[in-house]
Amino acid sequence: MKALVFERDIPRFAAARVAASFRPGRGARFGPLSLDDVDPPELPGPSWQRIRPRLAGICGSDLSTIDGLSSRYFEPIVSFPFTPGHEVVADDERGRRVVLEPVLGCVARGLDPPCTACARGDLGNCERAAFGELAPGLQSGYCRDTGGGWSTQMIAHASQLHPVPANLSDEAAVMVEPTACAIHGALRWPIHEGDVVVVLGAGTLGLLTIAALRRVTPAGVVIAGARYPHQRRLARELGADRVCAPDELPRLVRRLTGSMAYRDQLTGGCDVVIDCVGSSESIQQSLAIAKPRGAVVLVGMPSAVKLELTTLWHRETQIIGAYAYGTESLSPRRRRRTFDLAFGLVRDADLGRLVSATYPLTRFDEAIDHAANAGRRGAVKVAFDLRDEKERQR
Amino acid sequence: MPRPGFVLEVDRSTPPTLFWRGEGFSLEKLPADRSRVIYGPEPLAPLKDIDAAIRHALDHPVGSEPLRALLRPGMKLTIAFDDVSLPLPKMRRPDSRQRVIEAVLDLAAEAGVDDVHIIAALALHRRMTEAELRHALGDRIYDAFAPRGLLYQHDAEDPDALAYLGTTPKGEEVEINKRAAESDLLVYVNINLVPMDGGWKSTATGLASYRSLRHHHNVRTMEHSRSFMDQHRSELHKSNWRMGKVLVDSGVKVFQIETTLNTDTFPSPFEFLSKREWEWSARERATYVATTKALGRTPSRVARKIFHSIEAPHQMTSIQCGEVGAVHQIATEHVLRQQLVEVQGQTDILTMGIPYICPYNVHSIMNPILVTCTGLGYFFNLYRGKPVIRKGGVVIMAHPTPWQFHPVHHPSYIDFFEQVLADTTDPAEIEANYEKAFAEDEWYRHLYRTGYAYHGVHPFYMWYWAAHGLQHCGRVIIVGGEPRAVRRLGFMPASTLDDALEMATDVVGRDPTITHLHTPPLLQAEVT
Numbered sequence: 006m007k008a009l010v011f012e013r014d015i016p017r018f019a020a021a022r023v024a025a026s027f028r029p030g031r032g033a034r035f036g037p038l039s040l041d042d043v044d045p046p047e048l049p050g051p052s053w054q055r056i057r058p059r060l061a062g063i064c065g066s067d068l069s070t071i072d073g074l075s076s077r078y079f080e081p082i083v084s085f086p087f088t089p090g091h092e093v094v095a096d097d098e099r100g101r102r103v104v105l106e107p108v109l110g111c112v113a114r115g116l117d118p119p120c121t122a123c124a125r126g127d128l129g130n131c132e133r134a135a136f137g138e139l140a141p142g143l144q145s146g147y148c149r150d151t152g153g154g155w156s157t158q159m160i161a162h163a164s165q166l167h168p169v170p171a172n173l174s175d176e177a178a179v180m181v182e183p184t185a186c187a188i189h190g191a192l193r194w195p196i197h198e199g200d201v202v203v204v205l206g207a208g209t210l211g212l213l214t215i216a217a218l219r220r221v222t223p224a225g226v227v228i229a230g231a232r233y234p235h236q237r238r239l240a241r242e243l244g245a246d247r248v249c250a251p252d253e254l255p256r257l258v259r260r261l262t263g264s265m266a267y268r269d270q271l272t273g274g275c276d277v278v279i280d281c282v283g284s285s286e287s288i289q290q291s292l293a294i295a296k297p298r299g300a301v302v303l304v305g306m307p308s309a310v311k312l313e314l315t316t317l318w319h320r321e322t323q324i325i326g327a328y329a330y331g332t333e334s335l336s337p338r339r340r341r342r343t344f345d346l347a348f349g350l351v352r353d354a355d356l357g358r359l360v361s362a363t364y365p366l367t368r369f370d371e372a373i374d375h376a377a378n379a380g381r382r383g384a385v386k387v388a389f390d391l392r393d394e395k396e397r398q399r
Numbered sequence: 400m401p402r403p404g405f406v407l408e409v410d411r412s413t414p415p416t417l418f419w420r421g422e423g424f425s426l427e428k429l430p431a432d433r434s435r436v437i438y439g440p441e442p443l444a445p446l447k448d449i450d451a452a453i454r455h456a457l458d459h460p461v462g463s464e465p466l467r468a469l470l471r472p473g474m475k476l477t478i479a480f481d482d483v484s485l486p487l488p489k490m491r492r493p494d495s496r497q498r499v500i501e502a503v504l505d506l507a508a509e510a511g512v513d514d515v516h517i518i519a520a521l522a523l524h525r526r527m528t529e530a531e532l533r534h535a536l537g538d539r540i541y542d543a544f545a546p547r548g549l550l551y552q553h554d555a556e557d558p559d560a561l562a563y564l565g566t567t568p569k570g571e572e573v574e575i576n577k578r579a580a581e582s583d584l585l586v587y588v589n590i591n592l593v594p595m596d597g598g599w600k601s602t603a604t605g606l607a608s609y610r611s612l613r614h615h616h617n618v619r620t621m622e623h624s625r626s627f628m629d630q631h632r633s634e635l636h637k638s639n640w641r642m643g644k645v646l647v648d649s650g651v652k653v654f655q656i657e658t659t660l661n662t663d664t665f666p667s668p669f670e671f672l673s674k675r676e677w678e679w680s681a682r683e684r685a686t687y688v689a690t691t692k693a694l695g696r697t698p699s700r701v702a703r704k705i706f707h708s709i710e711a712p713h714q715m716t717s718i719q720c721g722e723v724g725a726v727h728q729i730a731t732e733h734v735l736r737q738q739l740v741e742v743q744g745q746t747d748i749l750t751m752g753i754p755y756i757c758p759y760n761v762h763s764i765m766n767p768i769l770v771t772c773t774g775l776g777y778f779f780n781l782y783r784g785k786p787v788i789r790k791g792g793v794v795i796m797a798h799p800t801p802w803q804f805h806p807v808h809h810p811s812y813i814d815f816f817e818q819v820l821a822d823t824t825d826p827a828e829i830e831a832n833y834e835k836a837f838a839e840d841e842w843y844r845h846l847y848r849t850g851y852a853y854h855g856v857h858p859f860y861m862w863y864w865a866a867h868g869l870q871h872c873g874r875v876i877i878v879g880g881e882p883r884a885v886r887r888l889g890f891m892p893a894s895t896l897d898d899a900l901e902m903a904t905d906v907v908g909r910d911p912t913i914t915h916l917h918t919p920p921l922l923q924a925e926v927t
Contacts, residue, residue, distance in 0.1 A: 253817045260814050265842050 008156030012037040013085035018073045025072030030377025032072035033370040046152040054098045060179040061154030062092030062388040063376040076308045083147040084140035090154025091146030094178035102169040104181045107144040113162035129329030177357030185347035187213035190304035190327035199225035206281035207231030216354045219244030230254045258294045283307035292316045363390035401441035404740030409434035414676045418797045419752030422702035423694045434913040439922030442661040445714030453502045462722030470510035477582040482521035484758035485590045488711045497537035519552040520605030523854035555608045564649040567641035571614035576606040589657040597657045598727035599643030618826045621866040626780035655723040657730035660713040662920035706755040742924045747911030749788035753798035763805040767884045772861040775868030785926040791873040793903040800880030815858035824889035826866040873906040
């Protein structure tokens with residue numbers, strides 16, 4: 006079978022990092038990612054089955070990995086070589102279309118009893134990502150044993166599969182996983198009626214977060230910092246009340262929140278910032294525009310960042326991580342799986358329209374380049390299209 | 400004998416015409432046989448003995464007793480004066496305001512008046528710096544009054560320093576500076592640079608609060624002022640006059656002093672900037688070439704500093720004192736004598752070079768909103784009768800229009816540009832949806848009151864100022880403007896004048912008539 010394979014190859018990691026410093030996404034050409042003929046992964050147990058990806062999205066964390074920019078923190082919880090791709094809509098063995106919930110929690114790993122987090126339903130917080138029947142891997146797409154979506158075949162545990170309703174297109178279905186991340190991010194910090202919430206970044210995650218805020222929280226004013234015209238348009242369409250360039254955010258937040266300022270530093274600010282970028286600059290800006298005792302939720306995956314934290318200390322700001330999904334508390338008595346909420350949001354907000362381009366595996370370097378430069382190229386989500394039967398049979 | 404203004408018909412032998420472009424200029428060839436250039440009259444001769452003229456005017460006012468007869472011991476006397484927005488460029492020392500106020504103070508001293516306050520009537524403009532106050536009033540006045548807190552600036556946001564005097568029959572609220580309202584006599588010292596200046600606008604605008612100003616600084620008033628330079632057809636003028644009546648009825652006693660200036664605008668060696676191009680001497684042509692080349696290599700910040708240091712040699716041509724209406728009528732006649740040019744018929748395309756300065760960027764940046772205000776607000780309105788440009792015609796301005804703002808002077812302008820114009824450029828929509836929030840923003844209020852910032856609502860007024868122009872013109876093109884900034888304004892950027900003329904053909908067709916407004920120096924077109 007055909008698969009894109011990511012090897013543990015230190016010199017090529019370094020080459021990817023250097024190449025990416027010239028242009029994001031160049032790591033695909035010079036790094037340890039290659040298109041190979043490989044044996045299909047073996048099924049670890051009876052609850053597992055083979056699935057054949059139809060569409061597999063390219064995510065920001067994939068791009069970081071390919072460009073050699075992701076944190077060494079992940080080393081113990083991934084296993085090489087792996088096939089990337091965790092945003093997957095696929096055909097299962099029964100011919101159903103399914104969306105993969107890629108987190109490899111205790112149940113998928115055959116661990117019984119599960120860890121406390123998995124028992125609660127908070128799969129993203131699983132404490133056993135490197136244990137059990139599988140090689141280490143926090144998600145399918147980072148685990149040697151499961152394969153990933155950037156291939157013609159992978160394996161999945163029954164607990165990871167969600168049937169796709171007939172009226173949902175593949176393009177919409179492939180948006181379910183990132184939408185679940187966005188919903189989790191939007192619900193990670195309590196947002197109250199009338200709160201002013203800023204979403205920093207309007208790539209896929211930023212746009213989905215805006216949609217999530219509008220539908221699963223009572224946020225009052227949603228402000229989006231978006232760099233490109235198509236992002237601004239989509240941000241408005243998905244529910245942002247105000248949209249501006251990122252460097253205009255502090256002034257807009259100041260005015261809309263009635264804040265004063267010490268020179269350029271706001272005295273007040275918004276209630277919550279959801280940072281969907283994850284860079285030093287974006288986190289620093291988030292800290293500057295969140296009100297005292299406000300919160301900054303990191304949805305975008307950060308790596309090593311450099312921050313001036315006096316603001317955080319003085320304003321008693323909280324920085325909160327938001328990784329993946331699991332189960333969400335919508336009220337003290339009402340908990341729902343994030344994926345169930347995501348299916349609804351994808352359908353209601355027509356999020357399939359965010360898929361801007363698809364590529365066959367053979368043009369993976371073009372696909373990665375497109376995804377890594379999606380904003381400036383007028384795109385949002387780029388995915389691999391694996392529906393070609395000839396490709397699948399090879 | 401200065402020559403009157405005239406309209407030059409451009410033919411093949413006409414030399415290129417000067418276009419201002421912010422802190423720079425260019426010479427542009429206008430299409431022959433369908434273009435014309437409006438030149439203002441040459442500068443009138445100034446008063447021979449200005450100080451004697453001032454003393455004479457104070458002793459021989461119109462519609463009022465002489466000033467010395469109005470002064471008595473124990474009275475409250477307030478002297479208000481036009482702020483840094485006038486004149487343009489700033490005049491060489493001594494400034495007209497200094498000469499006049501010194502004469503008024505001499506009379507007050509003779510009469511034994513010792514309760515005297517001097518107030519900069521800045522309405523919602525930024526406060527003047529010490530250097531600017533010293534320039535306008537002279538060191539003697541500044542040192543005598545400022546340290547004792549007797550020379551200060553009007554604060555339109557200080558509720559304790561405002562007096563509400565009632566409403567006009569049209570429901571316009573009149574609220575002005577309390578000290579001025581409660582004085583036994585208010586002496587207002589004007590510099591009438593254009594016909595709009597002076598009259599009841601001085602007190603009813605310069606010393607008013609936002610509550611009062613909003614009744615005439617709005618879209619409806621501006622769209623119904625055709626033009627606001629023509630007091631007979633200016634809704635702005637009428638509103639100020641209605642407010643003036645409320646002031647009189649409330650017992651506010653005003654002794655109005657209006658001075659006019661000639662249009663001797665640029666000092667040596669830059670006098671040629673006011674001259675007709677074919678009359679430039681060889682030396683002046685060389686100065687032009689050297690200056691444009693030097694400016695091309697000068698960072699804009701430095702160029703701005705150089706230009707704003709220019710002190711104009713303009714001189715006082717008249718002074719009249721007394722009753723507001725009578726004084727203003729005479730002063731306006733003097734202004735028109737200096738600036739009026741007869742122009743026959745309208746034009747398809749009106750071109751104008753936007754200079755480095757307007758009333759609201761003294762020692763500051765001509766930001767994109769001020770470019771709009773100068774072009775479509777001020778220059779477009781330099782007419783009586785009909786606009787120089789026909790309805791649906793095209794305005795072509797030349798200015799670099801950088802996306803740049805003075806952070807201290809224009810903080811609310813930045814937000815207006817980024818947040819309001821990104822949403823809409825329609826003045827009525829802007830007024831309805833955004834004005835209140837900006838006007839009542841505590842942060843802008845703080846900066847206006849304690850720093851050197853224009854009031855939060857001021858950029859709105861600049862946009863309203865252009866409302867009539869925006870409504871009248873079919874397209875606006877800015878030659879040499881930063882494309883991103885020009886588009887944010889809702890206009891079209893062009894690299895060259897030829898490109899702009901080509902772009903205008905969509906709207907006005909092939910072979911349109913073109914008229915260039917050769918200003919500065921200022922002129923008023925009497926369009927028949």
